[in-house]
Amino acid sequence: MNLIIDEENCIGCGLCESVCIRENIKVDDICIELDSGLCFNCCHCMAVCPKDAIIVKKYENQLDKVQNYNQSNIPVSTTDLLDLFKQRRSIRWFKDKKIDKETLNKLFEAVYYSPSAENKQDVEFVVIEDEERLNSFMELVYDIIKVKEKEFFRIQRLGEYLKNPDDFDYHPLLWSGKQLILGFATIPTNAVIAATRIEVLAYTMGLGGFYSLWMLMADEIDHDKLMKFFPEVSSDKHLASTFVIGYPKVRYRKTLPHDEIKITYI
Numbered sequence: 001m002n003l004i005i006d007e008e009n010c011i012g013c014g015l016c017e018s019v020c021i022r023e024n025i026k027v028d029d030i031c032i033e034l035d036s037g038l039c040f041n042c043c044h045c046m047a048v049c050p051k052d053a054i055i056v057k058k059y060e061n062q063l064d065k066v067q068n069y070n071q072s073n074i075p076v077s078t079t080d081l082l083d084l085f086k087q088r089r090s091i092r093w094f095k096d097k098k099i100d101k102e103t104l105n106k107l108f109e110a111v112y113y114s115p116s117a118e119n120k121q122d123v124e125f126v127v128i129e130d131e132e133r134l135n136s137f138m139e140l141v142y143d144i145i146k147v148k149e150k151e152f153f154r155i156q157r158l159g160e161y162l163k164n165p166d167d168f169d170y171h172p173l174l175w176s177g178k179q180l181i182l183g184f185a186t187i188p189t190n191a192v193i194a195a196t197r198i199e200v201l202a203y204t205m206g207l208g209g210f211y212s213l214w215m216l217m218a219d220e221i222d223h224d225k226l227m228k229f230f231p232e233v234s235s236d237k238h239l240a241s242t243f244v245i246g247y248p249k250v251r252y253r254k255t256l257p258h259d260e261i262k263i264t265y266i
């Protein structure tokens with residue numbers, strides 16, 4: 001059984017049954033869990049209950065994370081959110097100032113509430129901020145992706161940089177970034193969605209960054225070799241998001257034009 005049901009508080013309204021996509025709840029006079037074995041702890045029954053009569057056992061020690069809200073009162077207007085998306089820029093030039101752990105942990109609050117397919121909640125992040133560890137990781141990435149050096153000029157530049165960093169004004173992959181947030185998941189999309197939430201929240205906090213495909217390429221070419229760098233992360237998970245983050249050195253003043261988005265209604 002996955003649910004704790006307070007029979008005294010339950011009013012039998014049926015809302016919990018209406019939102020249970022696994023048909024694990026039946027309401028007669030009160031809510032009854034059918035114990036079908038299909039419940040995947042999505043907590044929708046808990047979120048919709050007007051009398052706090054349902055608690056998902058898995059999260060009974062995290063009730064401090066549960067907050068009441070009025071869904072008809074959206075805290076951000078459509079215009080404000082769209083303006084935020086318009087202002088977002090890829091930032092590659094950063095101040096010589098690292099983001100402290102308290103600020104980073106605030107960013108990860110956005111991940112806590114991020115959705116995931118089938119409620120897998122399989123996303124985890126690694127922050128690389130130690131200079132020596134970051135350099136070692138870049139060396140590993142190059143060692144893996146150098147097989148495509150002839151295809152991509154940027155990979156060639158990375159190899160040259162690693163041999164003689166003093167000859168360069170900036171890192172070919174990190175630019176002036178000093179901190180890297182890596183997202184892992186068994187379902188890559190889950191990590192990508194979570195990372196975009198970090199990015200948007202970061203912008204509201206005066207931070208910025210950019211995504212890099214080159215580190216993702218390393219996972220595609222030799223996943224097992226890459227994951228040896230991360231013994232704390234299950235090798236079943238793939239590197240799905242790489243975000244270089246910091247305090248922007250440059251502030252932009254205008255939105256940018258983009259190619260028109262192709263949209264087909266069928």
